[in-house]
Amino acid sequence: MKQVCLLTCALAISFAFSSCEDDDKMDMDTIEVPDGYALSAGTSTVFLASSIAYDTEASWVSGSYASRFTNGDGLYDDVRTSSNSQDVGGLGPVYAGYSCGSCHRNAGRTRPTLWSEGGSGSYGFSSMLIYVSRRNGAQFRDYGRVLHDQAIYGVEPEGKLHVEYEYQTFSFPDGETYELAKPNYTITEWYADSIAPEDLFCTVRIPLRHVGMGQMMAIDRTEIEALAAKSNYPEYGISGRVNYITEKGVTGVGLSGNKAQHLDLTVELGFSSDMGVTNSRYPEEICEGQAQVNQGSLMGLSYDQLDISTEDMEDVDLYMQSLGVPARRNVNDEQVILGEQKFYEAKCHLCHVTTLHTRPGGSTLLNGTQLPWLGGQTIHPYSDFLLHDMGSEIMGVGLNDNYVSGMAMGNEWRTTPLWGIGLQERVNGHTYFLHDGRARNLVEAIMWHGGEAEASKNLFKQMSKADRDAMIAFINSL
Numbered sequence: 001m002k003q004v005c006l007l008t009c010a011l012a013i014s015f016a017f018s019s020c021e022d023d024d025k026m027d028m029d030t031i032e033v034p035d036g037y038a039l040s041a042g043t044s045t046v047f048l049a050s051s052i053a054y055d056t057e058a059s060w061v062s063g064s065y066a067s068r069f070t071n072g073d074g075l076y077d078d079v080r081t082s083s084n085s086q087d088v089g090g091l092g093p094v095y096a097g098y099s100c101g102s103c104h105r106n107a108g109r110t111r112p113t114l115w116s117e118g119g120s121g122s123y124g125f126s127s128m129l130i131y132v133s134r135r136n137g138a139q140f141r142d143y144g145r146v147l148h149d150q151a152i153y154g155v156e157p158e159g160k161l162h163v164e165y166e167y168q169t170f171s172f173p174d175g176e177t178y179e180l181a182k183p184n185y186t187i188t189e190w191y192a193d194s195i196a197p198e199d200l201f202c203t204v205r206i207p208l209r210h211v212g213m214g215q216m217m218a219i220d221r222t223e224i225e226a227l228a229a230k231s232n233y234p235e236y237g238i239s240g241r242v243n244y245i246t247e248k249g250v251t252g253v254g255l256s257g258n259k260a261q262h263l264d265l266t267v268e269l270g271f272s273s274d275m276g277v278t279n280s281r282y283p284e285e286i287c288e289g290q291a292q293v294n295q296g297s298l299m300g301l302s303y304d305q306l307d308i309s310t311e312d313m314e315d316v317d318l319y320m321q322s323l324g325v326p327a328r329r330n331v332n333d334e335q336v337i338l339g340e341q342k343f344y345e346a347k348c349h350l351c352h353v354t355t356l357h358t359r360p361g362g363s364t365l366l367n368g369t370q371l372p373w374l375g376g377q378t379i380h381p382y383s384d385f386l387l388h389d390m391g392s393e394i395m396g397v398g399l400n401d402n403y404v405s406g407m408a409m410g411n412e413w414r415t416t417p418l419w420g421i422g423l424q425e426r427v428n429g430h431t432y433f434l435h436d437g438r439a440r441n442l443v444e445a446i447m448w449h450g451g452e453a454e455a456s457k458n459l460f461k462q463m464s465k466a467d468r469d470a471m472i473a474f475i476n477s478l
Contacts, residue, residue, distance in 0.1 A: 031059075038328040040419050040478075041215050042358075042377030046324030053423045054107040054211050058324040060373040065318070072319030075312055077101035080275055082152040082301060090277040090307025093155040093296035094148035094287050096129055097274050100316065103127050107210040107323055108427040112437040114183070114204065115430075119162040120149040128436075129205045129274070130161050131403055132187070132195070142192040142290065146273055147202075154299040155292045160189040161204070165438075170447070176465055178447060183438050191291065203401035204436040205258060211420035212381055213265055214321030218358035218374040219385070221253040227353060227384045236455040238350050240386030243414070245406045248281075254406060255385050258435045260414035261405035267317045267366060277307040314367035321363055321371055326420045328380075330477045339474025342467050346459040351415045351452070353384040382418035382478060391450020398450045399434070411451060422476030442472050 031043060039045045044058040061069050079099050083089035097103040102125055103110050112128055113121035120126050130147040132140060139145055143158055151157040165181040172178070185202045187195070224242060231240035245254035247263045254260035262269075272282035285293055285303055293303065330336050343349065355378060362375035390399040390413045400411035408414075413435070421442075425431050431441050439445035449457045460468060 033327070036330060036332050038331045039378075039380070040327050041212055041325035041379045043373060044212075044215060044324050044377070045327045047327050048324075049326065049329055049423060049426065051106055051427050053326045054209060054323065054420060054427050056324050057322050058214075058373070061322045065322070068315045068318050069322050071312070072315035072317070075100075075308075075316050076104075076107075076319055080277060082296075082299070084302055084305070086305070086307060086309065090275070092152035092276045093285065093292040093301070094151045094158055095274065095276040096126060096146070096148055096150060098124060098150075099275070100270060103207040103274070104210050106427050107320075108424060109207045109209055109430075109432070111428060111430045112206040112432055114163050114206070114437055115432060118164075119185075120157075120160040124150050126150060126161075127206065128161075130159075130187075131203045131205065133201050133403065134199055135201055135402075137404055140195060143195075144286070146286075147187065148276075148286065151292065152296065152299070155295040156191045157189070158191050158287075158290075158292075159187045161202075162186045162188060163204075172461055172465070172468070174465055178443055180444055180447060181438055181440065183436060201402045203403045206432065206435070206437040208258070209420055209424065210320055210323065212325045212379070212417060213323065214363055214371060214374045215325065215358060215377065215379045215381065216255050216385070216417070217265065217321055217363040218371070218377070219255065219379075220357050220359040223356060224253050224255070224385055228386055231350070231384065231386060233347075233350055236347050236350065236452075238347075238388070238452045238455075240351065240384055240388050240415070240452075241407075243387050243406045243408050253385075255414075257405070258413060259405035259408035260385060260387060261408060264366060265317060265320055267313050267320070271308055271313065278303075279306055279308050279313060280310045310367050314365050314369060317365045317367075318369065318371070321365065321374070325379075326423055328477055329422070330473075333473070333477070335470045335473045336477045337474075338467070339470035339472065339477075342460075342463060342471040343474055346456045346463075346471070348456050349382075350456075351384055351386070351388055352382040352418055353415075354382055355380055380419060383415040385414060385417075387412040387414060388453065389451035390453060399448060401435070418475060418478045420478065422478055442475055443468070 046056050057069050080091040081089050082091045110127040113126050126149055132147045148158045149160050163183050163185050167179055167181050169177055169179050228242045243254035243260040245263050252263050256262040268279050268281035271277040271279055276286050358375055358377045360375045362372040364370050387408050389411050392398045392400040392411050402410040433439040433445040439448055446460055
């Protein structure tokens with residue numbers, strides 16, 4: 001074992017110790033780092049490579065924070081029902097998942113039913129969100145921004161999604177082949193008037209990994225803006241930009257979501273839109289004014305109370321932000337070391353920025369609780385959290401989904417943080433990547449890149465098979 005001294009911010013530590021009860025303190029001056037590992041998130045790094053690598057609290061969580069973490073963990077994982085109970089009820093009338101954990105198993109990415117069931121899942125569960133809009137960007141009056149393909153007993157879902165994949169085979173210059181699967185989505189069983197395909201844009205999101213959520217919320221926003229100012233590499237066609245978002249009357253740097261379209265972790269939105277659970281921020285049912293509310297009433301449900309309290313939602317927020325981040329593994333492996341060199345040679349680091357810092361005060365939860373332990377940390381998310389053009393379709397390859405989110409256009413996506421990505425198969429049993437799970441492995445994920453990532457993709461493509469394999473081994477070490 002070797003000890004690594006952590007240069008933490010004195011202001012943050014001082015604030016933490018002065019603002020918390022004695023049983024909520026711990027000495028964070030040093031942390032034991034096993035050989036072959038490397039810190040990913042400062043004092044929130046955990047040295048696990050098991051199925052709970054994403055779902056373990058950071059070591060600074062103690063005292064009353066530990067109790068709240070446990071409560072938040074339960075609210076995140078426990079299955080909600082259609083009852084009127086605030087503790088476990090409120091599901092529906094229409095919904096996408098029946099708990100946070102149903103889609104984010106072990107705080108990761110539940111296997112998408114797109115591949116296992118060809119679209120909307122059976123048994124009241126789909127593990128995805130279906131975004132729909134008119135081709136001019138407007139929403140449909142009877143459906144809103146998300147098509148809810150699940151519903152409680154006695155209530156009709158808004159529609160069902162079906163996917164078929166179009167397969168294309170390509171070759172690397174050395175002759176090795178790879179295959180890309182392009183999804184084609186259709187929606188059937190519309191509860192109201194069917195939407196003509198020529199007037200419909202449909203895009204699908206599988207869950208994101210909930211790795212490093214607290215660190216992301218604590219990031220120094222001025223550092224992100226500085227990266228945007230610096231992100232101009234014309235020789236590689238790269239130029240990232242911030243997605244400025246206004247939420248709760250505040251305008252700031254968007255960090256959360258596939259297109260950096262949120263300022264926070266969207267706990268309240270998740271309970272409302274994903275599960276149909278009303279709360280203080282979203283007090284109306286997501287199908288307000290639709291037939292499903294009346295259908296729910298006929299089943300004995302009432303809608304004159306909120307389904308979850310602000311205090312409970314903040315405990316879910318605390319749980320998510322207090323999770324540890326898996327340490328890098330196999331850092332002394334020769335293939336991994338070579339792969340890191342190739343990662344830089346392919347210029348992947350220009351968007352997947354290796355090192356960022358959190359602001360001194362840490363983060364603030366949705367109801368005002370502060371987490372100063374997240375402050376003053378050096379972190380390695382492998383993301384600049386900026387928007388980049390990922391390409392319109394060329395020869396069947398491109399990631400433009402025609403869906404606008406804040407300032408993000410359809411072809412723009414936030415750089416995905418890579419920390420923890422190599423453990424996804426162990427945590428969730430699959431290797432489906434990208435926003436809709438179309439990539440079945442990391443090679444396919446890279447080869448779907450276009451636009452500003454075209455140069456890096458081509459540099460990867462020109463490598464020898466040994467070098468490509470090494471770069472994949474490096475990504476899997478993150």
